[in-house]
Amino acid sequence: MMRQVNTMIHANDLIQAQRCPKLCWNHKYISMPYFSFYHMDIPFSMLWKQYLHIEDRPSGQTNDTNEMTLARLKETDVLLHARFEYQGCRIKIPVLKKIEEGYLAIYPHLSAYPKESEATLMKINQMIAAKNGISITQQKILYINKDYVRKDTLDLDALFCESDKLFNRRNKLHHTIAECMDACQFDLDEWIKKTQELLDVTKPPKYERTKQCTAGRRCIFYSHCFDESDLPDDSVLFLTTSQYKLDAYKDNIVHIKDMPLNQMEGYRLQYAQVMASRNGYYMDRIAMEHWLKQIQYPISYLDFEWDTFAIPPYKNMKPFDVLCFQYSLHVEDKEGKLIHKDFFGAKDCRQAFIESLIASIPPTGSILVYNMEGAEKLRLKQLSEQFPVYAEKLDQICSRMIDLSKPFELGIFYDNRMRGHYSLKNVLPVFTKEYSYTKLDIQNGLHAVQAYRHFDQEDAEEQEQIRENIRTYCSMDTFAEYIVYHGLIHLVKEE
The missing domain is CATH 3.30.420 (Nucleotidyltransferase; domain 5)
Incomplete structure (x- = not known):
C-alpha cells in the first residue's frame, strides 16, 4: 500500500538530513543569497555537453513525471537531466546513456577531486531509477584536470578527465564507484519518510552545537542556529583550536580563564587567550x-x-x-x-x-x-x-x-x-x-x-x-x- 506523500523532496535533502537535520530544514525555510565561489564565463553544463558531443540530445525539464522521462528514453539513446520520482523524492541524473546491459549514468563535477562520498547520491539515483524500471549498471565521473594549462583556446579534451573511480581523502583515485556504492547501505523508504517528516514541520528541529558546525568552513547557517552576540568576549566557545570547548560550554564553563588546564592543548594562541581572559x-x-x-x-x-x-x-x-x-x-x-x-x-x-x-x-x-x-x-x-x-x-x-x-x-x-x-x-x-x-x-x-x-x-x-x-x-x-x-x-x- 502506497503511503500518502505530503512534502516533495529531492535526493540532496536526504544527504543534508543525514549530515545535519537542522541544515536540511534551514535550506527549505531560510532564504540565503546565492553566490557562486567560481566565476563562470560559460555555463559548466555547456562545456561538458560539448566534450561528450551531446549538445543536441533531448533534456528533461523541471516537474517532469516518471511517465514523461520514460517516454523520452524510448526515443533516444542519451537523455540529459533525466528526472525520476519515488515516494515523493525526486532525483536528477545529469546524463543517462543506453548501453547493452542497461544504462550508464555520467556525473560531471566542477571539481578536480570528486570524493567517495558522492557514491551515496549515485546509489539513491540508481535505486529510484530502478523503482521506475530503469537499470543503471554503470557509472562514471567527469572531472577537471587540475594540471591543464590553457593555450590560446580552450581544449576540452585536455580539460576533462573521466574515471569509474572516486577520490579518497588523500585526493587519490582508489575505490571504484561500484565498490563505493556497494558500501552504501540504507533503507531508502525509511530515509525518505523521516526527511519528509522533518520538512513537514515549520518549526526548526532542536540541535546542539557540534564540531561539525565549524569543521572546514563554518556552516552558512551557523548564526541562524546560534546567536553568539550576547556571549562574553572571552567565552570558551571562542577558544581557538580546542577539541574540548564544546564540552566545557555544556558544563556551564563561561570564560576561557576557567577552562581546566587538562582541557587545554597548550598552543601559544590559547595561552594568549587565557591571559587575555584574565586581564x-x-x-x-x-x-x-x-x-x-x-x-x-x-x-x-x-x-x-x-x-x-x-x-x-x-x-x-x-x-x-x-x-x-x-x-x-x-x-x-x-x-x-x-x-x-x-x-x-x-x-x-x-x-x-x-x-x-x-x-x-x-x-x-x-x-x-x-x-x-x-x-x-x-x-x-x-x-x-x-x-x-x-x-x-x-x-x-x-x-x-x-x-x-x-x-x-x-x-x-x-x-x-x-x-x-x-x-x-x-x-x-x-x-x-x-x-x-x-x-x-x-x-x-x-x-x-x-x-x-x-x-x-x-x-x-x-x-x-x-x-x-x-x-x-x-x-x-x-x-x-x-x-x-x-x-x-x-x-x-x-x-
Missing part, C-alpha cells in the same frame, strides 16, 4: 619587539582583490586559478608621510596589474601584507609562472613581504574583543573606533567580487561607481594595515 588583553612584549625590529622603511602596505575561475579563461591559466583585478598600496616613509596608489582592471588585466605593481611599489623597504602566504604571496607566484619575464621582479617583491597577521596568529598579541578570530576586520576595532568597514558601500571581499563580476555588463556611469567602490574598499584594507601596525608600536611603547 583583558595579552602581549608578549619581547616577542613583539623582536617582530617589529624586522620592519624597514619605506613601509609598503599591500592588499589584492581577485576572482576565482574554475575554467581558465585566458592563456597560461590553470583550472581554479585566480585573476587579480585590484591592488591597493599605501607607502609610508621615515617621516611618516603616507601616500596611496592603486590599480583596477577588467577582463585579462594580468600583465597590466603586474607592470603597475612593479612600477608603484618601492624597490626597498618592507612590504606588510595581512595573511599573505595563501593570498598575495601565492598570487604573485602564480603570476610569475604565467608571465616568466616578470618572475625575477615579482620574486623580489615576495622576498620583502612580512605577514602582519603573525603577531595575532602566533599569540604574541591577543585582545578579548577579537572573539577568537584574527582577520583584519576583527583586529581593526581593537586599535581604532574612528575607522570602520560598516560605512562603506562594499564591506568585504565577497561584495567586491560580486561587484566586479557585474562590471563588464554595466554602462559607463555604473562602471565608474563600481570601480570607485572597490577601490575605496581595498584602500581601507591597506589603511587598516597601517593602523594596526602603528597600534602595535604604540602598545609596546606603553608597556
Whole structure:
C-alpha cells in the first residue's frame, strides 16, 4: 500500500538530513543569497555537453513525471537531466546513456577531486531509477584536470578527465564507484519518510552545537542556529583550536580563564587567550619587539582583490586559478608621510596589474601584507609562472613581504574583543573606533567580487561607481594595515 506523500523532496535533502537535520530544514525555510565561489564565463553544463558531443540530445525539464522521462528514453539513446520520482523524492541524473546491459549514468563535477562520498547520491539515483524500471549498471565521473594549462583556446579534451573511480581523502583515485556504492547501505523508504517528516514541520528541529558546525568552513547557517552576540568576549566557545570547548560550554564553563588546564592543548594562541581572559588583553612584549625590529622603511602596505575561475579563461591559466583585478598600496616613509596608489582592471588585466605593481611599489623597504602566504604571496607566484619575464621582479617583491597577521596568529598579541578570530576586520576595532568597514558601500571581499563580476555588463556611469567602490574598499584594507601596525608600536611603547 502506497503511503500518502505530503512534502516533495529531492535526493540532496536526504544527504543534508543525514549530515545535519537542522541544515536540511534551514535550506527549505531560510532564504540565503546565492553566490557562486567560481566565476563562470560559460555555463559548466555547456562545456561538458560539448566534450561528450551531446549538445543536441533531448533534456528533461523541471516537474517532469516518471511517465514523461520514460517516454523520452524510448526515443533516444542519451537523455540529459533525466528526472525520476519515488515516494515523493525526486532525483536528477545529469546524463543517462543506453548501453547493452542497461544504462550508464555520467556525473560531471566542477571539481578536480570528486570524493567517495558522492557514491551515496549515485546509489539513491540508481535505486529510484530502478523503482521506475530503469537499470543503471554503470557509472562514471567527469572531472577537471587540475594540471591543464590553457593555450590560446580552450581544449576540452585536455580539460576533462573521466574515471569509474572516486577520490579518497588523500585526493587519490582508489575505490571504484561500484565498490563505493556497494558500501552504501540504507533503507531508502525509511530515509525518505523521516526527511519528509522533518520538512513537514515549520518549526526548526532542536540541535546542539557540534564540531561539525565549524569543521572546514563554518556552516552558512551557523548564526541562524546560534546567536553568539550576547556571549562574553572571552567565552570558551571562542577558544581557538580546542577539541574540548564544546564540552566545557555544556558544563556551564563561561570564560576561557576557567577552562581546566587538562582541557587545554597548550598552543601559544590559547595561552594568549587565557591571559587575555584574565586581564583583558595579552602581549608578549619581547616577542613583539623582536617582530617589529624586522620592519624597514619605506613601509609598503599591500592588499589584492581577485576572482576565482574554475575554467581558465585566458592563456597560461590553470583550472581554479585566480585573476587579480585590484591592488591597493599605501607607502609610508621615515617621516611618516603616507601616500596611496592603486590599480583596477577588467577582463585579462594580468600583465597590466603586474607592470603597475612593479612600477608603484618601492624597490626597498618592507612590504606588510595581512595573511599573505595563501593570498598575495601565492598570487604573485602564480603570476610569475604565467608571465616568466616578470618572475625575477615579482620574486623580489615576495622576498620583502612580512605577514602582519603573525603577531595575532602566533599569540604574541591577543585582545578579548577579537572573539577568537584574527582577520583584519576583527583586529581593526581593537586599535581604532574612528575607522570602520560598516560605512562603506562594499564591506568585504565577497561584495567586491560580486561587484566586479557585474562590471563588464554595466554602462559607463555604473562602471565608474563600481570601480570607485572597490577601490575605496581595498584602500581601507591597506589603511587598516597601517593602523594596526602603528597600534602595535604604540602598545609596546606603553608597556
